[in-house]
Amino acid sequence: MAERTLSGIGVTPLSGVGTVIWYRPDADLPEPPEPEDIDAEAELARFEDAREAAEDELETERARTADRVGKEEAAVFDAHIQFLNDPQITDGVADAIEGGLPAEHAVQETFSSFVEQFENMGGRMGERADDLRDIRDRLVRVLSDAERTDLSSLPTGSVVVAERLTPSDTAQLDPERVAGFVTVTGGRTSHAAIFARSLALPAIVGVGEELNAVEDDTEVVVDGETGDLVVQPDDEQKEAAAADTDVEIRHDPVETADGVDIEVAANIGTRADLGPAVDRGADGVGLFRTEFLFLDRESPPDEDEQFDAYVEAAESFDAGRVVVRTLDIGGDKPVPYLDLPDEENPFLGERGIRRSLGPDADLFETQIRALLRAAGSADGARLSVMLPLVSTVEELRRAREQFESVADDLTEEGIVHEMPEFGIMVETPATAFMADQFAPHVDFFSIGTNDLAQYVMAAERGNERVSDLGDYRQPAVLRAIDATVSAADDTDCWVGMCGEMAGDPDLTELLVGLGLDELSMSAVTVPQVKAAVTETDTEDAEALAARVLRAETKAEVIETLTENQ
Amino acid sequence: MERIVTVVPEDGLHARPASKFVETANEFDADVQLGRADSDGLAPAASMLAVTGLGVAAGEDVRLVAEGDDAEATLDALEAILSTPEAKQ
Numbered sequence: 217m218a219e220r221t222l223s224g225i226g227v228t229p230l231s232g233v234g235t236v237i238w239y240r241p242d243a244d245l246p247e248p249p250e251p252e253d254i255d256a257e258a259e260l261a262r263f264e265d266a267r268e269a270a271e272d273e274l275e276t277e278r279a280r281t282a283d284r285v286g287k288e289e290a291a292v293f294d295a296h297i298q299f300l301n302d303p304q305i306t307d308g309v310a311d312a313i314e315g316g317l318p319a320e321h322a323v324q325e326t327f328s329s330f331v332e333q334f335e336n337m338g339g340r341m342g343e344r345a346d347d348l349r350d351i352r353d354r355l356v357r358v359l360s361d362a363e364r365t366d367l368s369s370l371p372t373g374s375v376v377v378a379e380r381l382t383p384s385d386t387a388q389l390d391p392e393r394v395a396g397f398v399t400v401t402g403g404r405t406s407h408a409a410i411f412a413r414s415l416a417l418p419a420i421v422g423v424g425e426e427l428n429a430v431e432d433d434t435e436v437v438v439d440g441e442t443g444d445l446v447v448q449p450d451d452e453q454k455e456a457a458a459a460d461t462d463v464e465i466r467h468d469p470v471e472t473a474d475g476v477d478i479e480v481a482a483n484i485g486t487r488a489d490l491g492p493a494v495d496r497g498a499d500g501v502g503l504f505r506t507e508f509l510f511l512d513r514e515s516p517p518d519e520d521e522q523f524d525a526y527v528e529a530a531e532s533f534d535a536g537r538v539v540v541r542t543l544d545i546g547g548d549k550p551v552p553y554l555d556l557p558d559e560e561n562p563f564l565g566e567r568g569i570r571r572s573l574g575p576d577a578d579l580f581e582t583q584i585r586a587l588l589r590a591a592g593s594a595d596g597a598r599l600s601v602m603l604p605l606v607s608t609v610e611e612l613r614r615a616r617e618q619f620e621s622v623a624d625d626l627t628e629e630g631i632v633h634e635m636p637e638f639g640i641m642v643e644t645p646a647t648a649f650m651a652d653q654f655a656p657h658v659d660f661f662s663i664g665t666n667d668l669a670q671y672v673m674a675a676e677r678g679n680e681r682v683s684d685l686g687d688y689r690q691p692a693v694l695r696a697i698d699a700t701v702s703a704a705d706d707t708d709c710w711v712g713m714c715g716e717m718a719g720d721p722d723l724t725e726l727l728v729g730l731g732l733d734e735l736s737m738s739a740v741t742v743p744q745v746k747a748a749v750t751e752t753d754t755e756d757a758e759a760l761a762a763r764v765l766r767a768e769t770k771a772e773v774i775e776t777l778t779e780n781q
Numbered sequence: 782m783e784r785i786v787t788v789v790p791e792d793g794l795h796a797r798p799a800s801k802f803v804e805t806a807n808e809f810d811a812d813v814q815l816g817r818a819d820s821d822g823l824a825p826a827a828s829m830l831a832v833t834g835l836g837v838a839a840g841e842d843v844r845l846v847a848e849g850d851d852a853e854a855t856l857d858a859l860e861a862i863l864s865t866p867e868a869k870q
Contacts, residue, residue, distance in 0.1 A: 288797075291796075291797045291800065292796065292797075294797075294800045294801075294804065295796055295797070295799065295800040295829065298800055298803050298804065298829035299829045299830065302828050302829050302830045302831075303825070303827070303828055304828050304830045304831065305830065330830060333834070334833075334834070337834075337836060339836070340792075340793075340795055340836070341833075341836060343795070343796070344795070344833050344834075558864070562866065
């Protein structure tokens with residue numbers, strides 16, 4: 217086969233070069249023996265053993281996924297365990313065995329009828345059909361003692377190609393060995409795509425049937441950014457991809473080509489995110505989402521538990537800063553021990569600082585104590601605190617008074633503490649408009665582009681129907697960013713950005729041109745953004761920003777950025 | 782004992798919410814069934830296949846029917862799951 221390119225959906229801004237290994241987990245079963253040769257009792261016992269073994273495997277994979285990817289993604293294994301133990305399935309298999317089938321064929325038959333049923337229902341049910349296939353294949357494999365293709369020990373440089381990858385498959389992939397993966401099916405928000413981003417793997421999903429023509433051992437380039445799969449690439453294409461993959465990981469802070477320091481940090485949610493942040497060369501943490509300490513539990517974390525988490529984060533970095541965002545919880549996040557109100561529009565309701573200054577005042581005080589103590593005790597990076605969803609200067613003043621009053625208490629109690637650097641998220645249009653009034657009261661702003669775009673454009677995040685509006689490349693969003701940075705210009709207040717926009721290396725020059733001092737993103741794109749910073753000249757960047765700010769439409773913004781590349 | 786509840790999680794009774802719902806239904810002794818509020822059909826709440834198979838979307842009303850000693854507590858727990866929005870990243 218000569219060089220050609222297939223296209224799918226790129227799901228990570230990374231490229232890889234490697235050799236195709238087809239992963240075909242479906243086991244073909246031999247013809248079953250005659251029904252009279254089946255010992256139903258023995259087959260039932262085999263099924264019961266296999267069911268238990270499969271449940272053990274799922275428990276292990278859940279723990280591994282929770283650790284490597286996140287609790288939320290690991291929850292998919294809970295669903296699998298429940299399907300596995302569903303009485304309709306266990307009864308169905310038992311009936312099929314009684315009817316004269318060996319256990320593995322009984323499993324095939326029972327699951328296949330449910331798979332078909334879900335597929336015929338269309339829509340979201342396709343995902344449930346995938347779940348059931350995954351469980352069926354697992355049971356059949358256990359029952360037939362089949363060798364499991366061990367995705368965690370593939371040869372270095374493998375590109376895994378499959379019809380689809382289940383969450384359990386993806387969680388096994390070792391980013392140290394695998395150069396990427398490509399699937400026939402799947403979309404940007406599929407489990408496989410989310411895992412790819414967490415594991416920093418080049419990946420393309422949804423290539424379609426054409427992918428079946430690519431054979432084992434073929435050399436390919438996986439461009440996870442454009443979604444292009446180059447089959448039998450020439451040397452030039454391989455080198456370009458390798459150069460992209462080998463983006464140098466810079467553990468030191470970077471500056472622009474003309475010597476302006478730009479801090480490049482990582483966003484973290486859980487303790488598991490710290491390792492990748494350090495490994496990918498982040499200067500520190502630009503956004504530590506503390507709500508993950510509070511979610512999925514029966515009671516709030518106490519002061520010491522929080523203290524430990526903040527100290528651990530600061531001590532993971534030798535220098536730089538770790539910006540801890542105080543609890544940002546509201547009507548859209550369930551917390552069993554908080555009495556969260558039912559709200560028509562949780563995004564416009566009592567969330568973030570509004571709760572911390574209101575119903576969650578006690579939680580807020582505990583969090584402040586833990587933060588002040590951690591700021592005074594941690595070695596390594598400096599701790600900073602940041603308030604979410606501020607929309608008035610009064611809120612900022614009241615929060616600041618609380619910090620000061622808690623600091624006084626700690627002094628009286630003789631407990632070591634320190635007042636950390638103090639900042640706010642800029643994510644409401646109110647704060648962007650009033651940035652000049654906020655700036656003298658804070659050490660820094662961090663622009664949260666996901667929420668800012670949502671509130672500026674009145675377009676809900678995550679609502680596909682309005683995703684074109686809720687885009688941070690809309691001129692109105694760019695103007696809100698520009699207004700914020702300009703308001704801080706002649707003050708000591710530095711301005712950072714956390715959110716997806718900061719992690720897009722194609723926008724680094726624009727962001728430098730707009731005057732951002734710090735960019736914080738998911739760890740995976742830190743090396744690309746650091747590289748982009750070093751290639752940027754601030755004068756050119758400012759000229760680009762001025763051109764982009766004159767755009768009338770998002771299309772014009774994109775056109776101006778593309779012409780510049 | 783029965784109750785009508787509006788389903789709040791964005792994904793309806795799928796994936797995580799369904800999994801939590803079934804897990805909780807299995808924690809209680811009461812025998813629970815659920816169905817759409819506007820239909821007579823009921824399915825066992827302890828079965829993941831049955832629960833996801835209903836394909837209930839956000840905003841739909843479902844009917845929960847429980848029988849047993851802890852029926853009320855069961856309904857309270859299940860209602861809490863159905864009326865709590867999912868966490869967002």
